[in-house]
Amino acid sequence: MHRSPRFPDPLDIIRTVREARFVAGPVCPHCDQREIILWGAFSGRQRYRCKMCRKTFSDLTRTPFAYSKRISDWPHYLVHVRRSSTLRVAAERLDMHLSTAFHWRHALLRYMEALDCTTLDGTVELKELLFAYSRKGARGLNEPRSRGVRFRGWEWHQVPRDRVLLGWSRAGIVHSAMIGGSAVEVALVQDWVHSRLRGRCTILSRLPRAGPVGSPFRSAGHDFQMLRSIPGTHELGTRHTRNVEAYERRLLGWIGKFRGVASKYRDRYLVWHHRIDADYDLTWSRTLVFATLRPPTPPDPVRQGICVDRPP
Numbered sequence: 417m418h419r420s421p422r423f424p425d426p427l428d429i430i431r432t433v434r435e436a437r438f439v440a441g442p443v444c445p446h447c448d449q450r451e452i453i454l455w456g457a458f459s460g461r462q463r464y465r466c467k468m469c470r471k472t473f474s475d476l477t478r479t480p481f482a483y484s485k486r487i488s489d490w491p492h493y494l495v496h497v498r499r500s501s502t503l504r505v506a507a508e509r510l511d512m513h514l515s516t517a518f519h520w521r522h523a524l525l526r527y528m529e530a531l532d533c534t535t536l537d538g539t540v541e542l543k544e545l546l547f548a549y550s551r552k553g554a555r556g557l558n559e560p561r562s563r564g565v566r567f568r569g570w571e572w573h574q575v576p577r578d579r580v581l582l583g584w585s586r587a588g589i590v591h592s593a594m595i596g597g598s599a600v601e602v603a604l605v606q607d608w609v610h611s612r613l614r615g616r617c618t619i620l621s622r623l624p625r626a627g628p629v630g631s632p633f634r635s636a637g638h639d640f641q642m643l644r645s646i647p648g649t650h651e652l653g654t655r656h657t658r659n660v661e662a663y664e665r666r667l668l669g670w671i672g673k674f675r676g677v678a679s680k681y682r683d684r685y686l687v688w689h690h691r692i693d694a695d696y697d698l699t700w701s702r703t704l705v706f707a708t709l710r711p712p713t714p715p716d717p718v719r720q721g722i723c724v725d726r727p728p
Contacts, residue, residue: 427460429491430487433479434462437479438475444464444469445473445477446466446471446473447466447468447469449468451466453465462474480524480526486512490520493517493520497524503518506521522681525685525688526684528688529683532687532690534589534690535589535591535612535613536587537587538585538617538618539618540583540617541584541586541620541621541658542581542619542620542621542660543622543660543661544623544629545579546580547682549679550578550678551679578682579595579596580592580594580595580686581594581595582664584659590660590663592690593612599628602631605629609632609633609636613636616639618638618639619638619640620643620656622642622644623642625640625642641655663693667686670693671685
C-alpha cells in the first residue's frame, strides 16, 4: 500500500489557518463581530469567546479542517484534490477509509461553493450544457439507478437531464451553475444574471434571444447577440464562442474521470473545476481553501493556449 509521509508538525497547519483567517484579528464566525477574548487552548488550537453572542470558537471553526482528527494529512490530501485524484486513489495513498476521503472532499467543496463570488463582465461567451440526471450514491431507491446514457436519437429526450449554464468572460474568468432539469428554470437563470454579471455585458451565444435563457439577459439590459452558423462561412472578428467551447472540452474531459457525479453535488464539482482550471501554476496545495476568500486571478491566456479576442 502506498502511503504519503505525514506532515511533520500539525501546529504549522493550525498556524497557517489562523494567519489566513485572522489577518486583521479574530472575527466571530457566528455573528461577524470583533469583540473577542481568548478562551483557553487545546491541541494547539486557540479558543476564543465572542462578547456579543457569547459563543466560543477556535482557529478551525467553520473551516473544512474543523473536527478533523488527522489534520496532519490535510496538506497531502489537498495535493490529491489539486490533481483531481479519485476517492479510492486518495484513500489508498493516505491509508484512510473511503468514506473519510469522501467527507473530506465534500467538506472542502462545500466551503469553496459557499465562498465562491466569481463575477463576469465585458464580453461574455455563453453556452448551455446537458448532463444526465444522476442519483449516484443515493439510498432507498425503488429501482436501480441508471448507469451511463447509451440512448440515441429520440430516446435521448426521454432521459432526465441537468442543464448547466456556462459563461466565459474575455478576461479569462469562468462560471457555471445548474439552471434546471429537463426544462430551464427561468428563476435560476435570473439569479445567475443578477449575481454573476457586473455592469452591462455583451453576451455572445448560439442560444435563441427570445428563449428561456436569452430573455432574462435582455430583460436585465445586457446586449444578447445570437450567433448563427451558416454552412460554408465562419464568424468574423471577435464574434465567436471558441473560448467557452474550449473550456467545455476541458470540463467534460475532467469530469469524465469520476464516472458520474450526483446531480445534488454537480454545482460543487463545477466550482472545483473553476479553481483548478484557473490555477495553472500548481501553487495552492496548502492555500486552496483560503484562495476562495479573494477574487480569482485571471489565467494567462497565452500560457493556457486559449483564444481570447483573436478572430477564428
